[in-house]
Amino acid sequence: MGILDLFRSKPKNTASVAKDRLRIIVAQERAQRGSPDYLPTLRREILEVIKKYVNVDPDAVLINVERDGEHEVLELSVTLPERKQAGADGDDD
Amino acid sequence: MTEIIVVTSGKGGVGKTTTSASIAVGLARRGKKVAVIDFDVGLRNLDLIMGCERRVVYDFVNVINGECTLKQALIKDKRCDTLFVLAASQTRDKDALNREGVGKVLDELKADGFDHIICDSPAGIEKGAALAMYFADRAIVVVNPEVSSVRDSDRILGLLASKTRRAELGEGGVAQHLLLTRYNPNRVEAGDMMSIADVQEILGIEVIGVIPESEGVLAASNAGVPVILDDASNAGQAYDDAVARLLGESRPLRFVDVQKKGIFARIFGS
Numbered sequence: 001m002g003i004l005d006l007f008r009s010k011p012k013n014t015a016s017v018a019k020d021r022l023r024i025i026v027a028q029e030r031a032q033r034g035s036p037d038y039l040p041t042l043r044r045e046i047l048e049v050i051k052k053y054v055n056v057d058p059d060a061v062l063i064n065v066e067r068d069g070e071h072e073v074l075e076l077s078v079t080l081p082e083r084k085q086a087g088a089d090g091d092d093d
Numbered sequence: 094m095t096e097i098i099v100v101t102s103g104k105g106g107v108g109k110t111t112t113s114a115s116i117a118v119g120l121a122r123r124g125k126k127v128a129v130i131d132f133d134v135g136l137r138n139l140d141l142i143m144g145c146e147r148r149v150v151y152d153f154v155n156v157i158n159g160e161c162t163l164k165q166a167l168i169k170d171k172r173c174d175t176l177f178v179l180a181a182s183q184t185r186d187k188d189a190l191n192r193e194g195v196g197k198v199l200d201e202l203k204a205d206g207f208d209h210i211i212c213d214s215p216a217g218i219e220k221g222a223a224l225a226m227y228f229a230d231r232a233i234v235v236v237n238p239e240v241s242s243v244r245d246s247d248r249i250l251g252l253l254a255s256k257t258r259r260a261e262l263g264e265g266g267v268a269q270h271l272l273l274t275r276y277n278p279n280r281v282e283a284g285d286m287m288s289i290a291d292v293q294e295i296l297g298i299e300v301i302g303v304i305p306e307s308e309g310v311l312a313a314s315n316a317g318v319p320v321i322l323d324d325a326s327n328a329g330q331a332y333d334d335a336v337a338r339l340l341g342e343s344r345p346l347r348f349v350d351v352q353k354k355g356i357f358a359r360i361f362g363s
Binding site: 014016018019021 | 244248291295
């Protein structure tokens with residue numbers, strides 16, 4: 001580092017950016033690891049069935065497999081749209 | 094008791110073969126009987142790094158196919174009596190390696206009284222890499238302090254925990270170590286490179302060694318002399334420390350702090 005460098009503005013700390021990005025992606029990939037291969041298909045099919053009755057957003061269906069000791073729990077959560085909307089959608093069926 | 098150590102990484106070009114060669118030499122010069130096997134079928138390179146490329150007659154695939162004996166294919170190192178190299182085949186046949194064949198070769202090495210078998214994995218997560226790790230007791234995951242290398246290492250750690258013989262048999266899994274290569278303390282201090290602590294925190298594993306970025310590494314591969322034999326280079330010394338730690342010694346990390354410059358260097362730049 002020379003004397004001229006002292007007058008330049010300090011660049012952003014890229015290492016901490018790298019660390020933050022990695023933390024997120026690694027956590028996400030670890031969560032997916034070890035879950036059964038059929039989950040994406042299961043999720044898509046469930047979504048199709050629900051859509052017959054309620055017009056839900058594709059992101060509204062969440063599927064997770066959690067291990068609880070000896071048991072595996074398939075957790076399924078569907079966020080339904082607000083009432084008003086749901087009523088209007090009823091005509092589509 | 095033979096210990097099988099896989100040197101792996103996922104990402105290419107991070108220093109797997111350099112590491113395999115130096116760890117093998119380091120163990121052998123401590124009197125251990127060591128075999129180092131190149132699993133990179135089609136892209137053989139360990140022989141070059143070890144400096145025995147002109148002595149390869151038979152390779153790993155020849156042994157598996159019964160075209161020669163294991164003894165004929167093992168190349169005895171000229172520098173260490175107890176070190177043997179098994180070269181990869183240059184065949185383009187992806188299925189040249191299979192689990193049964195690899196298992197047989199490893200069993201024969203065990204029966205021959207080898208203390209350590211180093212499996213130099215190819216890059217990627219395909220068959221060659223999967224076979225290199227399958228029989229391992231221990232894994233050295235080579236990682237550069239760089240985003241893609243760290244991410245790939247995490248994938249490899251996941252595979253080590255599930256797709257290995259030890260994992261399948263429930264024998265307590267494969268012991269995992271990180272080896273950080275191309276580490277540059279100056280860039281870490283400047284905030285341009287992730288630190289040892291950063292990488293350890295993300296991957297959740299302790300480092301067994303940190304190899305500083307060093308001119309010695311290229312010089313060593315140019316010459317076909319594993320860098321650990323270059324006692325003058327920082328990288329060589331750092332590899333020797335890593336080998337000592339593998340054998341249970343505790344040694345502090347070296348070459349991981351910034352070398353303070355004199356006042357003239359500070360003012361006039363370097």
